[in-house]
Amino acid sequence: MTGVLGRLDAWWYEPAPARRLALLRIFVGGWTYSQVAFRPPFYLKSAAYQDGLFEPMGMYRYLGGPMPTWLLYALFGLFVVSGAGLVLGYRYRVTAPIAAVLLTAILTYRNSWGMIFHHENAMLLHFIVLALAPSAADALSLDARRRGASEPPPDDGRYGWPIKLMITVVALTYLLAGIAKIFGATGSEWWQGEVVRNWVAHDSLRKMVLGSSASTVIRFLYPHTWFFTAVAVGTIIVELGAPVALINQKLRYLVAFAAFSMHWSIWLIMRITFPYHLFGIVYLCFFPVEKIWDRVVAWAWPSNGATATSTKPAG
Amino acid sequence: MSSQKPYSYVVGSLVVLAILLPLAQYSKATPVDSFPLSYYPMFTKPRPDVSVIPRVAGFDAEGREIAIPMVLLGSERMNQARRLVSRAVAKGHDPSLKLCRKIAKRLAGSNDPELRSVRELRVLKSRYSAKTYLGGDTEPMAQKTVLACPVRRGGNQG
Incomplete structure (x- = not known):
């Protein structure tokens, strides 16, 4: 090919x-x-x-x-x-x-x-x-x-494609969420901040009235439409830009950091909990987790000595 | 070619196509969300400042309002509990009454001391302005009682 x-x-x-x-x-x-x-x-x-x-x-x-x-x-x-x-x-x-x-x-x-x-x-x-x-x-x-395997098998494409597919899943789900904001009921108005502000206010109001956990930060942020414009633009960039994670490892780190920050910002402002995202589990496929694991093991149990078997991350 | 490569392409293509399938909802007059394949329409509909919130509240013998924990409404999750009440109200009198009685039955069996004085449940439609509420005035602009049902402890909820 x-x-x-x-x-x-x-x-x-x-x-x-x-x-x-x-x-x-x-x-x-x-x-x-x-x-x-x-x-x-x-x-x-x-x-x-x-x-x-x-x-x-x-x-x-x-x-x-x-x-x-x-x-x-x-x-x-x-x-x-x-x-x-x-x-x-x-x-x-x-x-x-x-x-x-x-x-x-x-x-x-x-x-x-x-x-x-x-x-x-x-x-x-x-x-x-x-x-x-x-x-x-x-x-x-x-x-x-x-099977009595003492050593892990050598690096192979059969271990790579599921990871690539997991990354693709993350990229596409964010892309779809971004498309929904552009082609949804509010269209281009979503960028302008007022839609986001009204949503955050409405969501907080419902939580407060119904006795759920709501962030009080909205009380201070509500009058500042510019803040919600920045949030809307940032969200669109992160969601529509997520597929760049498919290009290379550095962009993968960038997307993981940006999306992780976005979910924590949403939690701070709206108390919307996405545990799989907030704890970073969804982004683990973006990282050479075996290297991170070896470092954690070496740090936690220095006498054991971690055994790294491969150092090259999937690009 | 590794033996798993053709399989990987089949699986990868099917998963990607499945994830993209909900894009077809944009061609429909009334898009419908689903699970696990979604087009992620969260926070995309316009929200006005003023909104009507269907809710269920408890009242004691003197008519004082007492908040009902969400778990008694039918879910530990706020959004799910809220939808349960909203949809029952939207479906009309009978589903609303059925829900009210069900909550009353759960409440009667509850050991929560703060709920002991609740004599009646009311399904309400309360109108709020988000701007006013977040500004500190937490009273509803208007409120309508859809229906009420008694809380009978140690007896039939009817």
Whole structure:
């Protein structure tokens, strides 16, 4: 392959360390698993509360109504088991796809009760990508241990493409959010600040009236439209600019920093919590996580000495 | 060519196409959001300064208002609880009454001492100006009681 397709192929299938993908499996998969498996009330109790207000999303649009409670509990229980298989890398090619299907069913069901939790989209999509990566358990897994592998396999494209796809997922979701602001109901007015200010004020008002946690910063910021203009322009630049993360490693760091800062700013002003983004889990795929892990291990346990097996980040 | 490469292209193409699929909503007169594939329309609709907020409030025997915790409304999450009330009100009297009675039943079973004096729940539509409210005047500009339902402890909620 030559030319543009050749470059695209080289980019997509660029060799990466097995440990990088394995650590993403552990950290990203582990985060998602803990968010769901360790918080059953969020996914079981609330759904049982609200019969009559079922607004089916995704796959549930094709079903007649809410699923029986026993079925939801069964799906949840099966996810707890299969999800552990994904995180630990046990019988990965069987447990991981099952866990991804079950997680999609559980999260879509939770989002079918009058409220879409947009912070769960990227989390679920990343989980699905990891589950569809057959080599994500080639290192740091029970499967690798069972095979008796003492050393991680050499760098290979099969460890690189799932990471590239995870980065693409992040870039595209931000791009879509940016497009919605430009082509949405307010169009070009979104840039001008007043739309953002009214949204922030409206959101804060609802939270204050309904007794939820609201930031009081809005009381001071409200009269300063220029501030909201800056917020609107910054948001559009970050969201529409996110795909530059696909170009190279430096731009990846820049996008991760800008988007991470944006989510924390949103939290400070609006108290909107995107845990997957606020804790930086969504951006882990932007970084050579195995190197960071080795440094953390070397710092925490200096006598053990971390064993870095690869130093070249996927470009 | 590595054996996983064709597979990677199939999976990658399908995932990218799936993520971009919601862009088709822009061709529709009434776009509909979904999960997990969304076109991310959050904060894109214009919001006026004045808005009507459907809510559920408790009242004691003297008519004093007592705030009802969101978890009793049906969700620990503010936005979800808010939508539950808004949609019940939008759907009319019967869904609103059903929700009111359900909340009253949960409240009757609650051990929260601050809620013991609640005798009645009211589904309200309160009109607020964000500018006025954030300026310090937190009283609604206007308020309409959609319906009310009693809180019966140790008995039938009807």
